[in-house]
Amino acid sequence: MTRLAFLLTVLLAATPALAQPPATNVEDPRLYEVASQLRCVVCQNLSVADSPSEMAQQMRAMVRERLRAGDSSEQVLQFFVDKYGEWILLSPRKQGFNWLVWGAPLIAVALGLVIFAIVVRRWTARRRERVAAAATRPAIDPAMRERIRKELELEGER
């Protein structure tokens, strides 16, 4: 309990100080939001928002400029797509062929859950059949059964 209390205290003590808007660039939250969607063209898999390279710094400056000029986030992204191709976006647009990659996780989970449901149904049915078959044999005294169940449960908690 003390450990829990300690952890809770730390967590709760930390929260008010941290109760600020989500990860952001303080000058303009949109700058971070847009730049983190763009791939730094000279880096490997780093976003324009994060990369320390000079190229990324220049690209951030471009994003900042366009946002100040009144472009929407989407327009800035489109500007870069026109210039570099779809490749510049760190997450593929939800359209056409790209639906495949967006849909894959959903399909995987759905399929997994369906298999889980089928397996559980089949296995519980088997269990019921066996118990039903066993029930025709002389039953154990209910008090005894309760004791066994308790023991099993205790065992299960170890």
Added chain:
Amino acid sequence: MTPELGHGAIIVAGLLAIYGALVSAIGGRTGRTALLESAQHAALGVFGLVTFAMLLLIYSFLTFDFSVRYVAMNTNLQTPYYFRITALWGALEGSLILWAWMVALYTLIVILRHRHNARELYPWVLTTMLGVAAFFLIVMAVPAPPFERMTPIPANGRGLNPLLEDTGMITHPVALYLGFTGFTVPFAFAVGALATGRVGDRWITLTRRWTIVAWYFLSLGLLIGGWWSYHVLGWGGYWAWDPVENAAFMPWLTGTAFLHSVMIQERRRMLKLWNIGLVIMTFALTLFGTFLTRSGVIASVHAFTQGAIGVFFLSFLSLVVLVSLALLAWRWEALAAEGELDSVVSRESAFLLNNVLLVAATFTVFFGTVFPLLSEAVRGVKVSVGAPFFNQVTVPLFLGLLFLMGVGPLIAWRRASRDNLRRNFLWPIAIGIVSAAIIFAAGVRSTLAVLTLALTVFVTATVAVDFVRATRARLRMGEGLLPAMGGLLVRHNRRYGGFAIHLGILVIAVGVTGSQAWSLHREATLKKGEAVELAGYTFQFAGLAARDAGNHFLVESTFKVTNGNIAPREMRPAKKFYPQEQSPIAHVDYRLGWVEDLYLVLGDFERDGSQATVKVQVNRMVSWIWIGGVVLTLGTLLAILPDRKKPA
């Protein structure tokens, strides 16, 4: 002369490994122990020769033998001696030696530990281990020879990739490779189980510690990689969903699934097929990851170790998968025995769901990683699948896993009674909900952060409930508080080791959530004397200095950092100019803290030192990730303690 000796040693080791693998298999079929002994000698020989070759390569590094291409490419006369040693695994060929050496080492340990206690499986385990070692040796003999000569001999080497001149690089690859190669052992036992038809629980009991050790080293490798990325790459993050990171993460996910699902088999004799499948998948994914990233089919930060080895890895991967599938088909009847389940409200089903989510996460990461190839092949259009995508699609899965982390260890096996549920979960759920309300009331508005933190509290509460209850039970037996707690940890080391690992993961989860939700960034171009403010700190640009720093040229800026409470201090982010690199490399300066790190990255600057651009970050809770790693380590140590109850 030395390089030829090294190359010769590798070839002989390869032949010996092949011989040992064959002889061991024949010994297994015929039961002739002399053959097995011969295979063991071969394994010892392989280990000796690979060690010899590795030492020769280190020797070449230490003596600057630039006639060896690998040495010339990865060091120069300015490289300090410790980085000349670790340059061994600075690129592909040397990594392969290290890799083969680890497989050979694991083989020896397997021989020492298991030649008597696993008689039937043992020959096939040896065959598999030696077969894997042989593969790495063949790769080193043909497509990626570490001792290849270079003519003309350069006067100086090209030098190590500057990003690798860091202590993280000394340890990260070693830990990661120990993890990767470590999964060879459970895989070898699975093959043994299939080959002999003894697909029962024996192989699982034998490999439990092996799996935990491999899993731990893989976790450690990932964490050190994150730490390296954080303090070296200068982007303020620790995980970029880079293909290589994904490649290492996938076997971690399936390995985690395996660690959990074997418990069902141990307890309930079910899931034989699934467990063997998972361990095969894990091993295949370690190969696939290497293929993906070392063959150059996918660009990644780790592309410095690519070569023309793709075909070899792909062939070996196909061989492993085909042989495994054939073996599975052959033993289908023994494996396919169906399970029984009393109720859907049971630990079995919590573990099954855990497996569903982990495998779905693996598939997601896999598909996301290869999708750019697919898109280019089908549409002819290059796309990127990066951090924003992976964060969005995997986070719900991880939240689900967090929840199950609270449920799984406490819910009863077979059928959880209402009483069991109430006793174990009433308080944790209540505490979780209350903490969600408090966190929200404290002003946290990110749904994700509230959810993750509340789930973390819930899981921690379940662990506390269990631990407190068990301690109380011991107190009632008349034990003192500390002996009671200590005895609990030692006697049920597996259970509480597992809990400690869970707590480590929770601490990491809090760190990840916090850093995503509350970190602040700012970029400013400052004239000398000007300052920028962020999160209550003032960063004043005090000037630039330049100097020769041995193997590179350093431009260092000075910033005076103050806030209301602390004494002013100086931070010096810099840029390093290496002769062998086209563009300078950012050298981050950071101050770690329990709740927030200060993180400065120098950008453009005027050569006269009058002006500089700086990226200022206040990164929140990142330290928790590293602390989580320490907790994870302690938990693992506890989990693999020798069994006290029945000494082996």
